[in-house]
Amino acid sequence: MIFDVQTILKTEGARANVQVSLLPPEEFSGGEIEFCGELSFSGVIENVGGVLELSGEAKGSFAVPCARCMKITTQHYCVAISETYAHENAEGVDLEAVLTFVGTSIDLGEAIWPNVLLSIDTKYLCQPSCKGLCPMCGADLNETSCDCAEDEIDPRLAGLADLLK
Ligand SMILES: [Zn+2]
Numbered sequence: 001m002i003f004d005v006q007t008i009l010k011t012e013g014a015r016a017n018v019q020v021s022l023l024p025p026e027e028f029s030g031g032e033i034e035f036c037g038e039l040s041f042s043g044v045i046e047n048v049g050g051v052l053e054l055s056g057e058a059k060g061s062f063a064v065p066c067a068r069c070m071k072i073t074t075q076h077y078c079v080a081i082s083e084t085y086a087h088e089n090a091e092g093v094d095l096e097a098v099l100t101f102v103g104t105s106i107d108l109g110e111a112i113w114p115n116v117l118l119s120i121d122t123k124y125l126c127q128p129s130c131k132g133l134c135p136m137c138g139a140d141l142n143e144t145s146c147d148c149a150e151d152e153i154d155p156r157l158a159g160l161a162d163l164l165k
C-alpha cells in the first residue's frame, strides 16, 4: 500500500491521518498461517525533524491449526506500530536504522507487516483446555474417546501378563 506523504514532507510538525486496509502480500499464502482478509491500520504519520514517524495500530485475523488437535482456529491480532521513514537522500539520518523511501510516497506494508509477523506466536490452541489427538489412534479427544488409554489397564491383558511370568 503506497501512501502519498507530499503534504507533510516539507513541513516540520505536519501530520496526516492514516486509515488504510492492506491485503496480505502474496508470499504470505501457502504457509501454516493464513491471513483472513485485509489488515486494517489506523494511525498517524508526522514529520518530526525531517523524518516521518508512523504510529498506530494494525488489526486483523489469521487462521492457524491448533497445536494439539490440528483443527483450524481463527486468531485475532492487534499490533502497535511505531516506525520511522526517511527520504533516501535525507542528511544527518542513520539510514540503516529507518525505512527509506524515494519521491513522495512510502510503502506502509514495509512498516506494518514485519511487526505483525513478529507478534505471531509459534503455537496456538483452539481452546485452552484442548485435549488434543490420541497419540495411538489419532482420535480427536475433544469430540470422542477411544480405547487406547483403557487398554493399558485391560484386565484381560493383566491376566496375560500373569501367564508370561
Ligand atoms: Zn485443539
Ligand SMILES: [Zn+2]
Pocket: 134, 135, 136, 137, 138, 139, 146, 147, 148, 149
Ligand atoms: Zn486412541
